Amino acid sequence: AQSVTQLGSHVSVSEGALVLLRCNYSSSVPPYLFWYVQYPNQGLQLLLKYTSAATLVKGINGFEAEFKKSETSFHLTKPSAHMSDAAEYFCAVLHGSGNTGKLIFGQGTTLQVKP
């Protein structure tokens, strides 16, 4: 069964600094991987997804993630943090495929951005 593990439940960076949120996956088949962002008391917004095409995936709001099979990782990065990036971030893997799959979420990482 597929799963994801997010390393670090809380990450704090200064405004303008690099953001790095870590996610490792476990999957017996080529995975579909996702990063979502959740602002307080809101649903989830898709930042980006990897579906076995290019290993470097660019998403919205300046975020990107690189799929590294050798490291079973899919870390999320942003070169320069903005105050508005403060939120909860979830890595997810698609369990199953097509119309019968379901998303399995990691534990989440809270990103704090200090002025």
Add this chain to the structure above:
Amino acid sequence: GAVVSQHPSWVICKSGTSVKIECRSLDFQATTMFWYRQFPKQSLMLMATSNEGSKATYEQGVEKDKFLINHASLTLSTLTVTSAHPEDSSFYICSAPITGTSVDTQYFGPGTRLTVL
């Protein structure tokens, strides 16, 4: 883009009462919808997969008689928490892929905060 709404956005109820939460796809048809619950500072846990015109598929450990799901149309799924208790207090989120597309593209609702007194 595709929009999913939920109603109500928050609800407070007394222990023992039932609460219905609606999930609507506003501008697309959704044969399948997913229901998640999220406890404070925790991840989303899939509760069940709602299928239009058929029974929902519940995840292991989720009581189907307690969390009733009805997916009566291609744009509406409802989750009814029956005989709610304080431990049912949580944030409930639904999501849906557009009918005919893969579930790797899901649209999430804004969530419903349930507080059971």
